[in-house]
Amino acid sequence: MSEITLQIDGREVKAKKGMTILEAAQSAGIFIPTLCAHEKLEPYGACRICTVEIETRGRTNLVAACLYPVEPNLLVKTRSKRVDKVRKMLLELMLAHAPDAVELQDLAKEYGANKDRFEKESSFCVLCGLCVRYCAEVKKKNAIGFVDRGVRREVAFIPEIASRECWDCKECFPLCPTEALQAAFLLTKALMSPSSPYAPESEE
């Protein structure tokens, strides 16, 4: 594999071709915040918290570090006025859904994000897709998925699969960045719903 030299925050970093900016930064011990990234999963690029500023062929641009492939002589800034502004707003947007998420609160402190800026939408979910993707990519079960699109997009277990697969797994529970019980709640809802043929029989 050919080696590529790029610059991250003024430091020369060596990376292999095909690596992303995030991977190159992590291998050099440079921190870039992430929410939807996971070492066992394919890069996804949904939360955009890893947005960094790059300069290539004389042009500056904001890109997602988890997706952008390294290239020779690439200049990367993991923090800048523009980057911080984007991260602050993204956090505020996500905190409207999950105001109690510890991970979001920690980042909010760093970027001066106000968790009460937007009216609360108590979905508790920021649609990072970790549960969905882990179930699909690692467990290969697809017991949980996205439904609908746009502002109505949400995560739901598929009762037919969940009733078979989820009882002894629950590996997605601890992945959730907003609330460990979020996935548990959704799973219970899917299985307990009165219309669900998979709801446990009553003990009467």
Next chain:
Amino acid sequence: MPRINSPAELEELRKGILSKRDPNKPCITLCSGTACHASGSEEVAVSIEEEIKKQGLSGKVDFRRTGCHGFCEKGPIIVIHPEKICYLQIEPKDIPEIVSQTIKGKKVVERLLYTDPGTNEKIIHEYEIPFYKNQKRLIFGSNGEIDPKSIDDYLALGGYSALAKALFKMTPEQVLAEVKKSNLRGRGGGGFPTGRKWEECRNAPGEIKYVIVNADEGDPGAYMDRSLLEGNPHSVLEGLIIGAYAIGSHEGYIYVRQEYPLAVENVGIAIEQAEKYGFLGENILGSGFDFTIKVHRGAGAFVSGESSALMTAIEGKVGEPRPKYIHTAVKGIWDRPSCLNNVETWATVPLIINNGADWFRGIGTEGSKGTKIFSLVGKVNNTGLVEVPMGMTLREIIFNVGGGIRGGKKFKAVQTGGPSGGVIPEKYIDLPIDFDELTKVGSMMGSGGMIVMDEDTCMVDTARYFLNFLADESCGKCVPCREGIRQMLKVLTNITKGKGKKGDIELLEELAEVTRDASLCALGRTAANPVMSTIHYFRDEYEAHIKEKRCPAYVCKELISYYIDPDKCQACMICLKQCPVGAIAGGKNQIHVIVQEKCIKCKTCFEVCPSRFNAVKKISGEPVPPPIPEEARIIARKSKEK
């Protein structure tokens, strides 16, 4: 159908088709595109067939159902060849007269002609009607000449000659060079140079490559791709085959939305016919080049028109965009090089091959060559599809082709580029329209949607409309797009409801910037354009809504009231009877008064009040005057009492 094995055989076939056609034989063409279909063209077609038989003209007159003629405002449209006599808004009852008068008697039926609204002059021929006269219909013009279900009609007009030329007289490199030289730019939205995209795909490593027609048109009010694909499908196929040859691809996809049933049907028929003649399949025209096309029907998601989402959908997954840091021309469907172009772009290719890049470069502006089809809709007299050379000004398009603003109202702005575009105010009415000029003023070409707005259009409401569309149509994957749109829509909705707050405009600007900068795909990166451009050009309207709770265009229901001027009301009972909620008090000889608490602001009273009275007023930003006392409401009618 014989299989054609060489260019010589193709020319033989064409000669055969033409020899059976008498150019002087009368031919009735009837627009049977989706829009005319909806206005009853199917019933008209049945009466034409019956009437021809009834009047003993079978065999003496041809009848052809064609694709969209473009003048949808006046459909269903009939054009009688060879004179090109144009009859508009035809109903079945008009047919006996048309057949007996025009076909038999060679006389024109005056009442069915186009009347110039300015001069009241009747215009006989299609090509003299200002709507058509001021266009340059290179790509769209054949729509009115051919039956889209007949490949012979396309061949009669020289169809597939560009393909023969490309395959036998040009190398793939030469075809590519010609398209590059033509400076053709993608007609689907971004305006990326087509030749460069082809070259990137051609040079990308990999044996298997795909070429794709993007017919997932979804901008509100835009339907040029539908009309082209359903009206002249072979022109799109021919362009696609030529592109495949240049790129080195042997498999093509047409991604067309299922909501376009006629386009799906016609393109399916066209592919079958082209396969039978040997324009598709193995060893095309005996050249040794193989190419097949599959039709992929889209399930109605706006975001699937985005190239990477479209390709994901073809793979059988949910149509969500992927990052394009590596172009789809290099890594597209199943990570293989995939060249996607819009319907109109592909249909332009045969013209460039036949006439040469220099001919094409002779039309248009410095940075944008050729013509563009626009879907001219909104508050304009002649709505429809118009094809004009790049560089024509907005004024020429709206007033010369479009016939000006409906109802003599004042032009306010035009929205171009659909939900990714922006509004252009009146001060830019002389802007020459091309890719770069539209971008400079904060809008974009997009696929060619052009929504004309008059003085009665509220710009905050317009932005809210587009954001509402996007809130449904975003895929919802990435935070800035999904949440940015959600919050912008909330703020806009509040402003239109009179709940706007100080700082809302600044908040919108901040949200817009982050949505633009951080979103994953072009849908998100351009989603804020309707907001940013309306704030930029109509900030005063936003401020009026927020500070004065006033809607200057009298659109936002929560901010307006209707009021009957007691000095003008003649107690004619018209509005009182028509009010759907009984909100108007009064009676015969008793001045009418709107009970504000009951009024639903449906505008009916305003519209039905006779113009000689003009008593109903719209009020915004100020309190409604108190109703006059009951005893003052009696009108004494002297003339009638006597």
